[in-house]
Amino acid sequence: MQADLLAPTRRALLRGSSALFTAAYLPRLARAEGRDPRFLTIVLRGGLDGLAVVAPVGDPDWRTLRGDKGLALDGQIPALPLDDFFALNPSMPNLHRIYRAGQALFVHAMATPYRERSHFDGQDVLESGLPGPGASDTGWLNRALSALASDGSAAARAQQAFAIGPITPLVMRGPAPVLSWMPPRLPPVSDETAMRLLDLYRHTDPAFAGVLEEHIGIAAIARAGGMDAKPADGSPAVQTGGIAQVRTYFAEAAGAAAKFLARPDGPRVGALALDGWDTHVNEGAVKGRLADLLGALDGAIAAVETNMGDAWPDTVIALVTEFGRTAHINGNDGTDHGTATAALFAGGALKGGRVVADWPGLKDADLHDKRDLKPTTDLRSVLKGLLRDHLRVDEHHLETTVFPDSATTRPIEGLLA
C-alpha cells in the first residue's frame, strides 16, 4: 500500500508533467542521426503460448500436434497468413495490418537463457537480464539507460524512464530514475485468477465456493448489459466474461504509455506488464480465453500506434514473455509451462514484415525435453540488436552491464529499417 507513495498519482503527474518532462531528452547519438527513438517494453506475464500466436501452419507436423485446437489457414476462423510457413492468430487483425505494412517483426523458437519452468524465476531472468534467476533488484532496460548516461552518448537527463501501472516492473527498476504513472483504474481481477480461486474453493471450502460463484455470476450479469456484451454462445454459466474490462485496461495502459512517449519533451523509454497468459485450462487459442486476451493485446498495440502519432516511425514495441508452453495440448484443453515461444515486435522503426526463426521442427525428437518447442534463438540477441541499433547503447555495455555474461550471444543485425 505504501508503494504508491513512490508513484505520483495520475492527477499529480498531469499537473506537474511539463516540469517533470521538460529536461528529458533523447540519446545523443541517435539524435545526431536525425532520429528520436521510442522504446516500449510490454512484459506478458504467465508464459505466452507462442505457437498459438504465430503458428507454424507450414510445418507438416503442426496439424497432428494441435489438431483443431491450433490455428489453421482453412480453420473455422482462418488464421492470418504471414509468409508461406507462419500465420498469425485471427484475433490480431491490427498487428497483421502493421506486419503487412512492414512494421512488425516476430521472432520464433526464441527463449531467455532460463530452462526451468517456474513463473517467478522465469520472470526474474526475463526482466533482470541476468543469465539465471537470483536476487536482482534491477532490470536490463533500466541498466541500458544508465549505460547511455555514463558513456556520454546521452545528456544527463536522457536516462529518464517511464513505467505504467501500480508498480514499476523489475525490467524498469534500477539506478536510472523512473517516473511512473498509474492508470485511472487498476488491472481488474482477471478471469484467470477468479477461476483459479474458485477451483481452490471447490476443493477446499464449499461455503466460499458458493459465494464466489454467485459473485462471479453477478459480475457477469452486470457486464452483460454493457456495450461490450456479446451474444450468448452457449458457453458455461461460470464464464466470468471479464474480458471487456481487460480490453479496456490493456488499451488504456498501453495507450497512456504511448501518449507520454510521443510528447516532444516526454520520456523515450517505457515499460508495462500485462498479466493473464498462463493458460493451463481451456486455452481457447482460436476461440476462447486466449483468443480474447490476444484480441485485447491487439487493441493495446493499436492504441500505441494511434497515440504515438507522428512518433510511430521512431517507435519499437517489444512484447516479451518469460517462457512458452508445452507443444502438446494437455488433458484440460490447455498447455503447461514450456520453453521456447515467440516474441512480438511492432513499430515504424523496424524492418518488419518477416518472421525471424531458425525453425527446430515439431517432431517429438525435435522438441526440448520431448515436450516443448526447442529454443534456437536467445532473446538477448534480439534485444541487444534493438538496444544497439535503436537506442545506440554501446556493445560493451550490452554484454557487461545490460545483459551480463552475454558476450557470446551476438546481437542480431539488421532489425531496424
Add this chain to the structure above:
Amino acid sequence: MARDARAAALALHRFGLGPRAGAIEAIVSDPQGALMAELDRPDAGLVATPDLPSSGAANRAVFEFNAERNAKDKVERRRREAAQKLAGNAGMENAMAAQSEAQPATTEQPDQVPLPRRIFLDEARARFDAAIGAEIGFVERLVWFWSNHFCVNADATVMAGSYEREAIRPYVLGRFADMLQAAEGHPAMLVYLNNVLSIGPASVAGINRDKGLNENLAREILELHTLGVRSGYSQADVTNFAKILTGWTIRETVSDPDHGGEFVFLRRAHEPGPERVVGHDYPDTGLDQGHAVLADLARHPATAPHVATKLARHFIADEPPATLVDRLASRFLETEGDLKEMTRALVSAPESWAPQQAKIKRPAEWIVAALRAVGRNGDIQRIVGGLNLLGEPLWRPAAPKGFSDDDAAWLDGLGQRLDIANTFAQRVADQLDPRAIAEATIGPLASAETRSAIERAESKPQALTMLLMAPEFLRR
C-alpha cells in the same frame, strides 16, 4: 508443550492478528505460553500517543473549528450575495467568475483536511500501528472485541478514537466492572446513546424546561452491555435506571473553554429519589446511585454467561461449545469479573484449539493480517476505505449492538475481498516472494491444494492474491 507449528500458526491467526515474518517460529516451542505472556506484558493494551488529544480536548478543538468555519461560511455567503448584486442582471457568467475568483483552488494539503477528519485519521493510524506492530496481537484483538462490545459511533462524536483509548484499553485485562463504569460514564457514550439529552422529569431542570427522560443508554446497558436481551429485566427497570442516570452529561463547550466536553454530574438534571432496578433498591446518592447500579449489574449472574458467550463466539465459533462458555462464565464469576483470568481460561480451554479454522476473519483482522504478512504499515486512508468497502467501517457500527460476530455477516463480502486482495497484490507483490510469505503465514496450516494454487500462480501478484484469499488465510 512440544514444538507444534500448527498450534503456533493457529494461535497467531485465531487469537492474534496473523503472523509476521518469523512469528510462527518464534512461538513454536509454546504457543499457549506465548499468548499468556502477551497478557502479562507491562502496559498491555495501552498505546503511546503523546500527540493525540484527550476526549475533552478533541471536543473543544472541534467546537472551535466548527465555530470558525461557520463564521467563514457566513462571510463567504455575504461576499457572494454582494457580487451577485453587483453583477445584477448583466449575466450569470460575471457572477460565476466573481465567485470562482473568491474561492481558493482546492488542494489536498494535509493541513486542509478538516479537523474532525484529521483526528479520526490520527486515531485510526494509532490503532492500526498498534495492531500491525504487535508481536502476536492477542491484546489488540481483545481491545477490538471490547471496543465493539461497548461500541460508540464516530458519526455521532469526534471522541470515538479517544474513547477507546480512555475507556477500553486500560481495562481489557482488568475488571469488567471498571470497564463498564468507564465506558458508560464516558462523554462519547453519553453523547452516542443520548444520555446528554436525558433529564429527570422531577429534577429542577426537568421542571423548569419541561424536559424528560431518554431511556436509550439505560436500555442498551441492560440489553447489550451487561445482562443481555430477555434476561429478565422489565420496562420499569429500564425507566428507573434511566432516571438514575439523569444528570450524567458533559460540560458545555461554549461556556467552558478549559473543561468543556468533559464528564460532569449535573445535580440540577438528576431525578431525585430512590429507585428500584432489577430487584435492588438504590437510595438517591447522586452520582453514586448510578455507580452502584453498574457495580451490581457487573456481578449479576446473567452478565457472566452473556459476556462469556460473546467472547467465545468472537474467538472460537458462531455456536461455541457450551462447555467452553461454562468455563469462561465460571471463571468470570469466581474472579469477580477479572477479564485477564477469563481470557486465560479461553486460551487454556481445549475447545479453543480445535484444528478446524471455523471463523472467517473480520475485515479489519484480515486487512491487518495482510499488511503484517507483507511487512507494511499501509496507508491509513486506504485501510479505512477498505473497511468501508468490506462493511466494517471503523468505529461506525450500524447500531449499538456493534458489528456482528456471525460468519454469515461476513461471507457475502468475499467478492469485495477478492477485489481488494487483487488491487493490494498488484501494488506490492512484485517486490516480494509470495511463496516465502505463504510459508511464513499459513505454512503449517496450508492444504496441498492451496500450496499448489500459490506455487502455480502465473505472476507474483496472482500468487499473493491466492494466498490472501486462501481459506487458511481468510479463516482463523
